Amino acid sequence: MELTKEEEDALDGKQGETLALAYRTLVAIGEASGSDKLIPIEWAHLSGVNYNTIGDAGRDFLSHLSQDAKFKVKTTVNPMGFDFDSVSRYNLDDKFIENQRSIKNSYEKMGAIPSYSCIPYEIFDVPKQGTHVSFAESNAAIYANSFSGLKTNKEGAFSALASALTGKSPCSDLRDDNVRKPSLTIRMKVESRDELTYGMLGYFAGKVAGSSVALSGVNDLDRRSCKSLCAGMGTSGACGMFTFGEEEGEKIDFDKNEMQKIHDELNTSESGDIITLGSPQLGLEEIGDLAAMLKGRSFKKRCMIFCPSAIKGQMRDLGYRKEIERAGGELLFDCCTCLSPLVDNKEVDSVTTNSVKGAYYLRTSNKVDVNLKNLKNIVEEETK
Amino acid sequence: MNVKVIVKGMAKGSILIAKNPLNFLGGIDKKTGIVHDKNHDLFGKSVGNKILAFPFGIGSSVGAYTIYSLKYNKCAPLAMICLKADLTTASGCAISNIPLVVANKNDYDSLQQDKEVVLDAVTGKIL
Numbered sequence: 001m002e003l004t005k006e007e008e009d010a011l012d013g014k015q016g017e018t019l020a021l022a023y024r025t026l027v028a029i030g031e032a033s034g035s036d037k038l039i040p041i042e043w044a045h046l047s048g049v050n051y052n053t054i055g056d057a058g059r060d061f062l063s064h065l066s067q068d069a070k071f072k073v074k075t076t077v078n079p080m081g082f083d084f085d086s087v088s089r090y091n092l093d094d095k096f097i098e099n100q101r102s103i104k105n106s107y108e109k110m111g112a113i114p115s116y117s118c119i120p121y122e123i124f125d126v127p128k129q130g131t132h133v134s135f136a137e138s139n140a141a142i143y144a145n146s147f148s149g150l151k152t153n154k155e156g157a158f159s160a161l162a163s164a165l166t167g168k169s170p171c172s173d174l175r176d177d178n179v180r181k182p183s184l185t186i187r188m189k190v191e192s193r194d195e196l197t198y199g200m201l202g203y204f205a206g207k208v209a210g211s212s213v214a215l216s217g218v219n220d221l222d223r224r225s226c227k228s229l230c231a232g233m234g235t236s237g238a239c240g241m242f243t244f245g246e247e248e249g250e251k252i253d254f255d256k257n258e259m260q261k262i263h264d265e266l267n268t269s270e271s272g273d274i275i276t277l278g279s280p281q282l283g284l285e286e287i288g289d290l291a292a293m294l295k296g297r298s299f300k301k302r303c304m305i306f307c308p309s310a311i312k313g314q315m316r317d318l319g320y321r322k323e324i325e326r327a328g329g330e331l332l333f334d335c336c337t338c339l340s341p342l343v344d345n346k347e348v349d350s351v352t353t354n355s356v357k358g359a360y361y362l363r364t365s366n367k368v369d370v371n372l373k374n375l376k377n378i379v380e381e382e383t384k
Numbered sequence: 385m386n387v388k389v390i391v392k393g394m395a396k397g398s399i400l401i402a403k404n405p406l407n408f409l410g411g412i413d414k415k416t417g418i419v420h421d422k423n424h425d426l427f428g429k430s431v432g433n434k435i436l437a438f439p440f441g442i443g444s445s446v447g448a449y450t451i452y453s454l455k456y457n458k459c460a461p462l463a464m465i466c467l468k469a470d471l472t473t474a475s476g477c478a479i480s481n482i483p484l485v486v487a488n489k490n491d492y493d494s495l496q497q498d499k500e501v502v503l504d505a506v507t508g509k510i511l
Contacts, residue, residue, distance in 0.1 A: 011392075020481075021478070021479055021481070024391055024392070024478040024479070024481065025475055025478040025479055027391075027478070028390045028391050028469075028474040028475060028477065028478040028484065029471060029474055029475060029478075031388070031389070031390045031469065031474070032390055032469035032470070032471060032474040033471075048446075053446060054446055054449060055446065055449070056453075057414060057446070057449035057450055057452060057453040058446065058449045060452075060453070060456065061449055061452050061453075061479065064456075156445050156471055156472075156475065157445060157446075157448075158445070158448055158471075158475035158478070158479065159471075159475070162478075
């Protein structure tokens with residue numbers, strides 16, 4: 001890699017060990033991914049926040065790093081394992097809480113905006129078209145590339161962290177316009193369209209596509225389906241963006257058979273002991289939709305609903321919170337279905353959700369069975 | 385032999401070669417550096433203070449933190465030699481300041497178990 005004099009000095013430790021560490025990380029990742037230089041980025045979004053995902057080693061690393069490190073660009077963070085405001089209502093051991101607090105403190109000490117959200121694209125203003133960012137949360141990276149006009153790779157926890165500390169990223173993969181142009185088209189051939197279908201389309205696309213993929217026959221995406229598509233894609237593979245319409249090159253159909261295969265892989269139960277909504281977290285628009293759907297109805301079983309605390313005030317002021325809580329919905333902030341210790345397999349065997357991403361992690365990490373159902377059917381069948 | 389430098393540095397020590405890919409998160413005890421994956425060919429051996437050669441890393445990217453813990457607990461390899469630089473190993477070595485190089489297939493296959501070498505991960509040479 002070609003580095004500027006300033007970057008070379010920082011790499012050699014002339015600006016302290018923290019920047020040396022950050023530049024070592026960028027150069028290592030750049031060399032491993034065939035990049036020839038570093039370029040500036042304006043915004044980093046970090047993963048590796050939930051204690052369940054990074055453990056004691058991650059907690060210790062961040063604690064050491066935060067002793068003198070400061071983020072150089074706007075830095076937002078992924079959800080934690082739980083919501084500090086409501087954690088006392090849950091049966092969670094004190095050690096987990098303390099470890100999570102340490103991680104939270106480390107990130108905030110380094111200057112992170114305490115967003116604790118996997119949908120930064122919904123709660124922050126989006127920079128102008130073509131701006132380079134570093135998003136480690138996969139659904140957010142795909143959303144940023146495909147809908148927000150931003151450029152990012154599907155960053156890892158370390159590349160995004162190093163980008164936050166330096167304001168730079170290796171110029172590889174999806175930062176190159178040639179790589180952004182898809183060479184594979186997936187033709188959407190399934191007739192019934194809802195967020196669950198689109199989540200499965202995304203999951204299928206992630207398995208078969210490289211860095212970028214074209215989707216044809218898709219022209220009716222609402223916000224819920226959009227997010228579901230991005231999250232499904234981010235879960236199953238390395239694909240970091242999509243475009244709409246057919247491209248030259250190979251074409252594959254996503255039809256009923258392919259969808260059934262994905263459904264069979266992810267759906268392992270006919271019903272759920274509890275319901276979870278929100279992977280990715282629900283934004284204000286989806287919370288508003290949900291409140292409207294729940295008018296005059298009540299959940300027959302426990303339903304956990306995950307959202308960012310950035311919308312807490314608005315959802316209260318607009319009356320959404322009151323309506324959802326009246327219907328028995330349990331609102332949780334700053335955390336998410338994925339890898340939440342609040343879904344404990346000692347207490348529940350199976351979970352109903354409309355999230356393909358949630359389904360994957362509930363099964364592989366929380367070790368519970370999953371019943372996949374779209375939101376319309378959840379409200380029709382699981383409320384009275 | 386000439387190698388591609390991923391993380392700069394210098395090391396001198398004996399080579400420990402693993403035939404199988406390494407899963408840092410699940411396969412190595414971060415307090416001792418001992419490989420505790422029973423199905424791995426290095427089972428029971430310590431990677432500490434060796435120049436560790438393995439094809440590439442597998443498993444969760446959180447494995448990078450395991451590499452950092454090994455360093456913190458003073459049982460990390462002196463340096464690593466891989467066939468392919470995966471992002472977990474690359475970032476793990478970077479945050480832990482452990483020299484990492486990539487060797488081509490022929491050179492990698494010619495590495496000898498327990499041989500004392502000098503790894504120069506500045507100019508990219510193993511002597």
